[in-house]
Amino acid sequence: MSDWIAIGALAAVGLLIPIGMMTVSALLRPSVPETGKSTTYESGETPTGTTKIRFNIQYYMVALLFVVFDIETVLLFPWAVIYRPSIEAGVPMMDLLWPMLTFVGILAIGLVWAWRSGAISWARSPLAASRKTERDLN
Numbered sequence: 083m084s085d086w087i088a089i090g091a092l093a094a095v096g097l098l099i100p101i102g103m104m105t106v107s108a109l110l111r112p113s114v115p116e117t118g119k120s121t122t123y124e125s126g127e128t129p130t131g132t133t134k135i136r137f138n139i140q141y142y143m144v145a146l147l148f149v150v151f152d153i154e155t156v157l158l159f160p161w162a163v164i165y166r167p168s169i170e171a172g173v174p175m176m177d178l179l180w181p182m183l184t185f186v187g188i189l190a191i192g193l194v195w196a197w198r199s200g201a202i203s204w205a206r207s208p209l210a211a212s213r214k215t216e217r218d219l220n
Contacts, residue, residue, distance in 0.1 A: 143201045147193075154189050158182070 161182050168178055196202055
């Protein structure tokens with residue numbers, strides 16, 4: 083039971099220290115409200131427009147796909163490093179290949195699905211489409 087007391091004490095200390103620091107900070111900090119503190123900071127320049135900017139979801143989709151395939155590459159390197167010593171140790175080649183081929187196959191299916199669903203094709207903006215038709219007409 084003494085282990086649980088130590089865990090409880092550690093949890094209490096872990097909660098009390100940040101709460102105490104925030105409380106002391108709230109009591110000691112100066113409170114001088116002014117308009118400059120509530121505006122968006124743009125390198126000392128006067129802000130223009132709103133802070134609500136709509137980003138194209140395609141940026142996030144490409145970043146997510148990059149992370150997935152970057153992790154795949156990170157997982158392929160250790161497999162490649164232990165491949166030759168395992169063959170020399172007498173492990174059958176198919177026992178080594180099937181797990182990695184299954185892994186790469188699942189990722190390939192995901193890539194084909196993302197490609198077919200349009201997750202990696204860029205959407206055309208109306209301005210770009212109108213410029214293209216103007217070029218085609220000239």
